[in-house]
Amino acid sequence: MTLYLVPTPIGNLGDITRRALAILQQVEVIFSEDTRQTIKLLNYYNIKKPLKSLYQHSPESRYQEVIQGLATGQEIAYVSERGMPGISDPGSHLVQLALKAKIKVVALPGASAVITALVASGLPTDGFVYLGFLPRPRSRIIRQLTAAARLGRTVIFYESPYRLIRTLNIMQEIFPPDTPTVIAREISKIYEEYIRQPLAEVVKHFQEKPARGELVVLFFAEKLTEVE
Template identity: 45%
Template sequence: MQTQKSFEATTQGILYLVPTPIGNLEDMTFRAIRLLKEADRIAAEDTRNTQKLLNHFEIQTSQISFHEHNSKERTPFLVEKLLSGETIAQVSDAGMPSISDPGVDLVKAAIEAGITVVPLPGANAALPALIASGISPQPFYFHGFLPRKKKDLNAELETLNKRQETIIFYESPHRLKALLDQIEKVMGPERKIVLARELTKRYEEFIRGTISEVSEWAQNEQIRGEFCVILEGNANPVSENETAEWQNWTIKEHVEQVMDTEEMSSKQAIKEVSQRRSQPKRDIYAAYHEI
């Protein structure tokens, strides 16, 4: 067990985790600017990118590169500097350090060495996208980036499909269409989803709708910008036993069962069965009404 009093005097240095703007420089806090100026060293994901930020705010502090490819090598060096009394501010290219960015190895090593680690609040993409999505903001589950390989992606989506919380992803523009296509195949077409792109920037945009609507939008759109994806949770996750039970039912029987046991109207039950079977609602409607 370890207890940290962040503002208690110490002979060692302090590791500050400093968020940086994700697009709009006005989102930099007064405290973040002050600490970057006062730090003995800034550990930056990309020193060239961070230098632009430092120049804008007239910060003269020297930098050292710290990213996923050199973190194992640099972490012991930085911990040694902290133990000797240096104050180090750690930043990523944009947003919160350690959130889909380097930083966690340094934080773990600093804590193990008994060094004070102080986080600053500030800019990030996930929470602004969540609170403006119109989807229930709590509880939520932040997943970050999904696997790139299709097999791994499908397996991960199958697991996430059982979650009742609102889910948050990050996605790049060139992979968005394929991701939406796979989400629709695994989770069905009717669940709510929101895409937030270019947050805090001039071309900030929110695309809100069902999975099928947003997927269709993406197929006809030239995709640009980094995306934060907010996905409605599964209100009725189905266990393996429940799945096995209705696999032998016709769609009409399944709708009627839901109507009887859950006291739903046919319209509500059709929507529910659509989600549970991951089939388009129009197909469930047609089967139930024997069109």
């Protein structure tokens, strides 16, 4: 009885390891954060396995279904919508339940938008703070970004293209205009793009050319302005 956390491509379907494919072929059932995305991958590699959903708003009974299956000796894989399971998805809760039930958990190494964006950003990589998705309220965004920046590390978070300008404008209230900022867009896909500019220039860029696709935001702030 083993729970496998299997990383999947973040864009390019070729970015998956042989071991990950072997595990997906080996397990008895695959649980996925987004079955619509996962079925594309399984069909591409001709993997025929039962596929069930497990996403953010799944009832607790769905998690227990996984744990009960593992407890009866099944080998089960969990995959996120894209990338490494357990990062900003239900995988972390599933792992906690599995460990509590004394079930073996194996995480396979593989694709991660966070790490990929970081190493290509040109920002310091000796330490970083990952914030996942920012909260909606302005005051909470300010608190999170300020606290993270004070650690003196590169700060990374995911953002929607529909909220990017608002978030960048909030950042301008906190950080100087020359703060090194990077927007990684559509990583590993056809329209992959990195915007590496001072904060003020990044804001100007996306005011003139609205963001599209999946975004990772990174910055390194040596100074900040206090905001009430």
